Amino acid sequence: MSIPILTSNLINVSILVALCIGFTFTYMMEKFPNFAHTSYASIGTMVSFYLVQFRGLNPYYTWPFATVLGGLLGVFLYVGIAKNIKIMGMRSITLTFTFYIISQMISSMIAMFSYWLLIERGIQSAGFMLRSYDFRIEGVPGIGLLAPLTVVVLVLLLNIFLYYSKFGIAMRATAEDETLASNLGINVDRMHLATWFISGSLSGLAGAIVPMWLSTSVNFSDTLLVSVMAGSVLGGLHSINGAIIGGLIVGTSKKWVTLLMMNLFGPWVGVYEELFPILILFIILAIEPEGLMSLSIRNISIYSIRESLVKLRKVLWNLITTE
Numbered sequence: 001m002s003i004p005i006l007t008s009n010l011i012n013v014s015i016l017v018a019l020c021i022g023f024t025f026t027y028m029m030e031k032f033p034n035f036a037h038t039s040y041a042s043i044g045t046m047v048s049f050y051l052v053q054f055r056g057l058n059p060y061y062t063w064p065f066a067t068v069l070g071g072l073l074g075v076f077l078y079v080g081i082a083k084n085i086k087i088m089g090m091r092s093i094t095l096t097f098t099f100y101i102i103s104q105m106i107s108s109m110i111a112m113f114s115y116w117l118l119i120e121r122g123i124q125s126a127g128f129m130l131r132s133y134d135f136r137i138e139g140v141p142g143i144g145l146l147a148p149l150t151v152v153v154l155v156l157l158l159n160i161f162l163y164y165s166k167f168g169i170a171m172r173a174t175a176e177d178e179t180l181a182s183n184l185g186i187n188v189d190r191m192h193l194a195t196w197f198i199s200g201s202l203s204g205l206a207g208a209i210v211p212m213w214l215s216t217s218v219n220f221s222d223t224l225l226v227s228v229m230a231g232s233v234l235g236g237l238h239s240i241n242g243a244i245i246g247g248l249i250v251g252t253s254k255k256w257v258t259l260l261m262m263n264l265f266g267p268w269v270g271v272y273e274e275l276f277p278i279l280i281l282f283i284i285l286a287i288e289p290e291g292l293m294s295l296s297i298r299n300i301s302i303y304s305i306r307e308s309l310v311k312l313r314k315v316l317w318n319l320i321t322t323e
Contacts, residue, residue: 003139003140005255005259006144007140007141007144008213008255009251009252009255009256010144010147010148011143011144011147011148011209011212011213011214012213012251012254012255013148013247013248013251013252014147014148014150014151014209015147015206015209015210015224015251016224016227016228016231016247016250016251017151017155017231017243017244017247017248017251018151018154018202018203018205018206018209018247019037019038019041019202019203019206019224019228019231019247020228020231020232020235020243020244020246020247020250021155021158021202021240021243021244021247022037022040022198022199022200022201022202022203022206023037023038023199023228023229023232023243024232024235024237024238024239024240024242024243025195025198025199025202025240025243026195026196026199027232027237027238028175028195028237028238028240029171029174029175029191029192029195030082030086030092030095030192030195031092032092032093032095032096032099033096033229034099034199035096035099035100035103035225036077036099036100036102036103036106037199037203037225037228038103038203038221038222038224038225038228039102039103039106039107039221040070040073040074040106040200040203040204040207041070041203041204041206041207041210041221041224042106042107042110042207042220042221043066043069043070043073043106043110043204043207044066044067044069044070044203044204044205044206044207044208044210045066045207045208045210045211045216045220046110046113046125046207047062047065047066047069047204047207047208048062048063048065048066048130048207048208048211049125049128049130049211051065052130052133053123058133059130059133059134059208059211059212060142060146062208063150063205063208063209066204066205066207066208067201067202067204067205067208068201068204069204070200070201070202070203070204070205070207071196071197071198071200071201071204072197072200073200073204074196074197074198074199074200074201074203075193075196075197075200077099077102077196077200078192078193078196079193081098081099081102082095082098082099082196083189083192085098103221103222103225106221107221107222113125114126126216127215127216128211128215128216129211129212129213129214129215129216130211130212131143131211131212131213133212134212141213143209143212143213144213147209147212147213150205150209154202154205155244158198158240159240159241162240167194170186170191171191171194171195173186174186174188174191174192175191175195207221223274226274226277226278226281227250227251227254227274227277228247229277229281230246230250230277230278230280230281230284231243231246231247231248231249231250231251231277232246232247233246233281233284234246234249234250234280234281234284235247235249250277250280253276253280254273254274254276254277254280255273257276258270258272258273258276
């Protein structure tokens with residue numbers, strides 16, 4: 001395994017795991033898929049770009065700013081939009097569509113900002129990278145070490161927070177049964193605010209990591225969303241640890257499946273790399289919609305595996321035979 005491939009895989013997986021945790025965290029608490037979640041990452045990317053280009057900051061010093069701004073954006077969207085929709089008694093589908101519209105609005109605002117930079121300052125923001133600002137250790141780029149290390153530390157801290165602190169346990173209780181948690185004296189509104197801040201922070205951080213390795217574009221968050229959904233659904237939308245596992249599997253398999261297909265069929269397959277998360281998402285929903293964390297070792301048997309394969313074959317056959 002070459003160092004560049006391993007480094008690329010570690011960085012991509014780190015970004016995806018951070019985003020999957022935030023996406024799943026919001027779903028656990030609010031019971032709807034936040035399609036604007038990866039758009040926070042776009043905000044984090046633009047914050048990093050602005051602070052590096054106009055303020056001369058080291059890209060790594062921009063991470064706290066992007067993280068906090070992502071969290072504040074999450075809180076703002078909860079207080080200003082999500083909370084009011086829930087108070088009015090609207091169904092989760094209303095929230096889903098609303099946040100899809102918000103994601104498009106964020107993309108449009110970033111496009112306007114990019115256009116302003118190009119016209120007024122002559123600076124091209126689409127497709128920029130900050131890799132040239134990075135340091136190297138024995139030929140390995142610093143981001144290849146710091147991105148996975150940062151995510152691992154955050155995962156550990158988040159698990160300690162959720163399972164061993166009173167506030168974290170209260171958040172889990174609110175996610176399980178908000179009415180019961182309220183009756184027990186838990187300030188559920190505070191739990192929602194904390195959830196949206198943590199979720200937004202993770203997305204903002206992921207967005208600040210992106211330009212250290214990948215070339216960005218105005219709509220890159222739309223591409224990320226499919227992979228994030230695939231990872232979250234694979235792990236199970238009701239489990240943070242499931243989101244971690246799902247993000248690892250999708251992030252790793254996307255790269256290795258692409259390389260395998262390129263070796264078998266040629267380099268042209270590489271342009272379809274983003275298609276594989278869609279296929280993974282389709283297979284998961286066809287076989288086990290509740291995700292991997294809904295399974296247990298004692299429930300896995302030859303019969304259940306065979307039943308899943310039969311179910312998948314029926315789905316594929318219906319697709320083939322449907323005109």
